[in-house]
Amino acid sequence: MFRWIMHIDMDAFFASVEQYRNHPELVGQAVCVGHDPKKGTGRGVVRAASYEARAKGIHSGMPVSQAYRLCPEAIFVGGSFENYSIASDEFMEILREFADGGSVRRASIDEAYIDVSEAVQLYDSPRDLALEIQEEIRVRTSLPCSIGIAPNMSVAKIATGMNKPRGITLVGPDPLDVEKFLEPLPVDALNGVGRKTTERLQKFGIETLGQIQRMTIPELWPAMGRGSVWIHRRARGFDERPIIDNGPRIRKSISKDRTFMEDVEPENVNYLHESLEKMCKRIGDKLVNKALRFRTVTVKVRYSDYSTIQRSRSIPVESDDTSLLQKVAIDLFEQKRNHNKSVRLIGVKVSQLTEVSEQLCLTEFM
């Protein structure tokens, strides 16, 4: 029996939720999730772009003002993380129904791995199963996705990216086919090879996975050191990691940030404090709503010259108290603030979240 792993990745997830679930009138249009670009004077960045918007050169992370210039008719929507979380949960639930042992390995809010080695036995081919999963996701969540199928996670993930959106890409199971598939790809096609490693390999004249396939570990050593064995195996398409279910999603943090319409002068400290307090209030409400408590508070400040500082503090006992959160946030802000620079953005984040039900409630004993 061959081992078959599927990697399923939602297509332009945030933008698709807006198009296919929240605003069906936006289907087929260039949609960006992000702040209103205000005819090119708006601030902030594009968080996600529909494929129609990508065709115009817009991508996530791009300033909304630039996106507006590229495509003035693009539609900008604010987006809500809440909606994305709900869609994500529905998507993962469907995968669970198809996965061997019901195990789903979530890689992010919109992508996951499942082992389907047993599940495919009931189908003529793994591709048929992928088609059924894709259709089930489309019918039940209204959302499009792409699927990669391969003998392991590493190759499946690369396969998914080959035919987006709405693609199904099968690689293997013959190890020679897997190797041939990987051969022409750039080294950073591998999940885990980032900018630094890519640059390092480039210095040694190594650009493609095919080159690594043809090298020996001792030949790779000068470039990769202790990472040589790992990259050598991955480049040839070996990855034995089993699919381990990572359980229900628990939010790791809640954050709010605000980019000001105009940079705020350092003297206008009351206004900055007010903004911080408002953000803390919204986070506090959310915590109570979700029955969560925080341990760590992080404040981020970006100045008009784009320099950014960030500072965190943990409190001794978990809390969901808004006024405590406000106090800590303002403290952190004042500790680190540069009194000569105007502020472009401030943000607050709470992390190390725990569920209220999981812990002893201190007040009950006092």
Ligand SMILES: [Mg+2]
């Ligand atoms: Mg995606």
